[in-house]
Amino acid sequence: MTNELSYTIEEVSQLLKVSKLTIYDLVKKGELPVFRVGRQMRVDANDLDIYINKQKTNQNQKFQAPIVHHSRNETKETYNIVISGQDMVLDILGKHIEKNSPFKALRSYTGSLNSLISMYNGECDIVSLHMFDGDTKEYNLPYIKKILVGYPYILLNLVCRKAGLYVQKGNPLNITSWSDLHQGNIQIVNREKGSGARILLDEQLRINNISPRNINGYQHEETNHLSVASAIAAGTANVGVGIEKVSKIVDIDFIPLITERYDLVMLKTPDNERLIHSVKEVLSSRQFQTEVASLGDYDTSLTGTIMYETY
Template structure:
């Protein structure tokens, strides 16, 4: 592996056939060194080789250590923030200014991130999970997954979600039922992402079999890639947020306002973090930075949506 100078987390994930969250956990525990180039975290090829060699030479079975929630480790000064929105970079910067924590980003979809939090692999998870039965966001999923865990749900922002379409919207796409047309090809998001759940819930509500949707099985892993697929003509429509449409340069058809929240487990080790995040989200400076990006509503930012 040493032919390459360094790897991204995603490249190492593919090489070792493990999830990115597993690698983030190794980084948090200090077992795998990393360095940063701007926003991107990279792993030196020599450090990766050393880690693999160490695992090969330490195969004598050891007694299993007691299971401890990641957030209870007093020696851990690194937080994993899971989610894709660029506002999470701003949040991480403010956390580092106000505390001794260093922040790492996991660009994982909402539902998969929530499951990782249940498994102790994430510290702050951002969510935009639509529930078709209640019309609510996030809480119905949290109550089912974080069973037995105390937590707090705080609003980060609200934003528009809808269709990415070709400029001028030549197919005149305006409702979820338009996806059922034979002349429309979709580009989908990966399973476990908020955009995928929004689409699947709307198909269920509108009684549209996913097998009817041309392109349903074709997936991308982020908003920008979906929007770019529309721009390049790979597909006619995709589901995502307004900000990405403007960044890529495609038209956007708003269909729903989604509540984008943060969930944090309440433990003895996270109470100071929760206090800091409340102060950050309520601060004029943070809200001003978010507003300057455009396309975000901060009217509920910092509001406690639910707390056990």
């Protein structure tokens, strides 16, 4: 495996034939070293070989989760945490958490539902959610209650933002609502299963009695808002679900249809008390809220509000 200098998390998961979340869990526990290139984590090929050989020779031996840094006469323990989700606001959150706490923020760019399941399995520390429930018209909590069964947790608002439909410049097909998606001349580009945008689309199709089989392009999936918007800008599709911010980056039109609550959920365990305190402090700080608001298209009026908490 030493032909390559380094691997992405996805490449490592393919080589080891396990999920990306399993790799993130190894990184979080300190068992697999990583380094960053911009926003992307990479694994050195030699480190991967060392990990594999260690599992062969001594499967019971584990590395310690804390990463210990020695600076002159001081010893500082840094604890890896995994923040799951795709919005750029999560990168800002991670940066602020690292400033005044012992936590090092690692990022998993995974959709809401899969992230929540990974939290249930102990593989994520902070999960971001924007999952719409068509029956209650509520965001996130209906799903959390069904998945985090038996776990105490806290749900905090990160931001609110507009979600809706990306369309080509000038909206040539005059798309104005979810019910327009059944038109035969519409070619959609979809998000991957488990993402908040995919859940929003599927719930709206159900509410409007539209069968996915009647949606041209329903099987065409992309893994992030930017890829969906880019497909529409390039003309390979003419409508997709996403958030307002990205439409301005790609310069396409956006039809706002719903205000979604983008929340954070954390498990309430003794080990997580300090992390929860740090996240609360960051979300309520003027510095964080000002930085997020300066990006535009994010509503911080609820940021830091406890939306739900179990004991």
